Amino acid sequence: MDKNDHRDAVRREAFAAPVFLIDGSSYLYRAYFAIRQDLTTRSGFPTKAVLGVTNMLWKVLREKDPAYVAVAWDAKGPTFRHGIYPDYKVNRPAMPDDLQLQVPRVREVVEALGLPQLEVPGYEADDIIATLVERLRDHPVLVVSGDKDLQQLLGPRVTLWDPMKDEVLDLEALRRRTGLDPERLRDVMALSGDTSDNIPGVPGVGPKTALRLIREFGSLDRLLERVDEIPQKGLREKIRAAAGDLPLWRRLVTLATDVPVPGEVEAYRRRPPDTERLRALFQELGFTRLLREMVPDQRIDEAAYEVVRDEAALRDWAERARRAELLTLDTETTSEIPMQARLVGISLCITPPAAAYIPVAHDGAGPQLSLERVIEALGPVLADPDVPKLGQNIKYDRIVLARHGVELRGIAGDTMVASYLLDPSRRRHNLNDLAQEFLGHTMTTFKEVTAGQTGRPDFRKVPVEKAAAYACEDAHATALVHERLVPRLKEHGLWELYREIEVPLIEVLARMEMAGILVDAEGLDRLADEFAERLAALEQDIHRAAGTPFNVNSPRQLSEILFDRLKLPKGKKTRKRTAASTDVEVLTELAERHELPALVLAYRNLAKLRSTYVEGLRRMIHPETGRVHTSFNQTVTATGRLSSSEPNLQNIPVRTEEGRRIRALFRAAPGHVLLSADYSQIDLRVLAHYSGDAALLAAFRAGADIHRRTAAEIFDVHPDLVTPEMRRVAKTVNFGIIYGMSAYGLAKELRVPQKEAQGFIDRYFARYPGVRRYMEETVAAAREKGYVTTLLGRRRYIPDIGARVRSVREFAERTAINAPIQGTAADIIKLAMLRVDEALRASASRAAMLLQVHDELVLEVPAAEAAAVARVVKERMESVMELAVPLVVGIGTGPDWAAIEKNG
DNA sequence: CGTCGGTCGTAC
């Protein structure tokens, strides 16, 4: 120990531990007003003030580690100052509602942090702090505040600290800065007044003058005695006029030292934080950074993990799995694509934390059971529908296992799907994020476990012990996360949707993906050749028309040619306004003035078909099955729809003749036909149901052509007199309604003046008043609750519904209107998929469901069964739910997807 | 050489 250390030790001995007196209310307000943007949880609960105060407290605790703390709060309601001056703070607006809401949360955080807090009726936080400064005479005090009023408390053992600005003010610094002792500051404040507290002071005297006067005269009392000595006449008269009130102003700015609070320092000893409560609070409030920094990782007990390497252990685990109330499983494989993956190992978790890893294909890893033997022992349990299974994205494991000869049955839960239902707008539902958020546990990543490998990461190369820890942790964490999510699903009314629709759907989707759809590879190759030739020719024409070669695929280069070189008039800017747009609308307009735009449009059409569809699809044909196996993603869209990727089979062209040539390459297997069944106008029917609009209900109940009927309404003609043009307009209006379109958008779409478009919208709402009412009620409900729901309780949060920026708010309103309609349609077709699947399985039909395209199901059916299956599918789809209007399904069969003619 | 935002275009 050198001399300095020794001196510090002596000093620590000599001085009692400092007491931190924290002005909670000043930080509450500062956080609220200093941060401009609105911070909320996903569900719309305001969090800005809670976050600000928590950050400040965390900084204090982290940097100073105080032993004694008191957090002081302003009392609600009037204080003693109102008693002596009724106008005190009279022009201060009431605490904003969204700040008021946060106060209990702030208090909970402070409590959970283990910090004693004080709120005394009739007093402000400043008074509590002043009283404690007075009472705790034997202790140094650090007043933590950003409020200047507290400078009057400075003294030999009292220092002021603002952790947010990191400014320290002590007695000496104050004297240097003002030339006054702290207790004289109240004289200065009495003179200058305080507008925010509605203390007028001396009109015309600000802080500068007040400070000078007190410095010159020594105190307010001396000033009042010798007011005649003030040289400036104006100032003298002002002070004379205010003299009678100044003692009152001084009483108001003087802090009370008689607040009834404990005077013993032990009352303010800091307690250990309640980490579980903090974890729950921070999770609820979405404070992920603080969660990471402040709350220690929840320990996951790895001691209970076991590697299964021999027959006895395998049998033991198979037997325990058979009796499991919920068997969590996870497969380790060679690929993220389940149709290509080979099994490397399986982890199981039955009762957390007990978990096992069964390696089957690790490289040079010591004793290891064979895949065949593991399947033999475990297969029956996995295939037993009465043993409930849980996984994270268990559809993946379901497919991998099936491809290894194991039919996984009894899927009872999936954490990815559960998380999705709780907040479908959330970006990531992967296990690592879920464990972090719901368990406060940081998982080992795949990257970490395969670190050090050269080339493409390969799980087979991971040493078994390391792989076991990783794989068991996955199964274990999945089980724990599910335990946390289930109560939330129940609380939010999502449990039935989860158990009865989304979870059973996993199995159906897995079988659809495995079935795949036959695509004519030779046909694609022929199209590729044809398109290549035509594209080359077009490219030459384009370069000739442009007068120079350039990359036609580059909007930026094209924009230079069109607008700089050829001096064509610029249309709109792009969405981000970084360049002049060259989209189809602009090019169509320009086509009247130059030959180039039309050529580019033709090029773009063909290039899109070639790159996205011909080449994209060709790459996706599975080498073994010769079919295309898309992924149906169940946890992606914000509304509840499925999405499809790798490849996306939900946007195969249909509108143009050229596009339908691609669609025609989707074929039925030999001896089969493709059957397509689609809901007619499902979105508008859902709207009719929700709105209860009499005219809309009547139209659908009458089986009318809804676009024709709408045209008749908005053009005020008999339905028989509706022209194709009128019907087209009405159709656009109908779609626009569902998306919340404006007159501007409709005008652009229809290429009519905005005034005319507004006329269509006005007449629409006049004829369908229930629709307008529904929209208003939906937006109001979103504002009220922060979310909207579908018919089956699916929820979507609309956090921006109260945004102050109009465009943001209006976008949220359109979202709120659209989500229940689109989402309910999604509910309906998901339910239909389950019912159709049940019917097919019950009938022992060989038909297989292949695709879902939002309102359409595509099946592959043995030709002989076509008529019977069509009847069953139509019947099941139409009876899936009883709405206020009938659900109508159009159905047809054909040799390929383009050749299907629909009829009722 | 990979990542990522921007633009464009396909579907419902």
Next chain:
DNA sequence: GACGTACGACCGACGT
């Protein structure tokens, strides 16, 4: 700024 939900190709800037 102005029509909701997706996926994906291509370009080009940027970072390794």
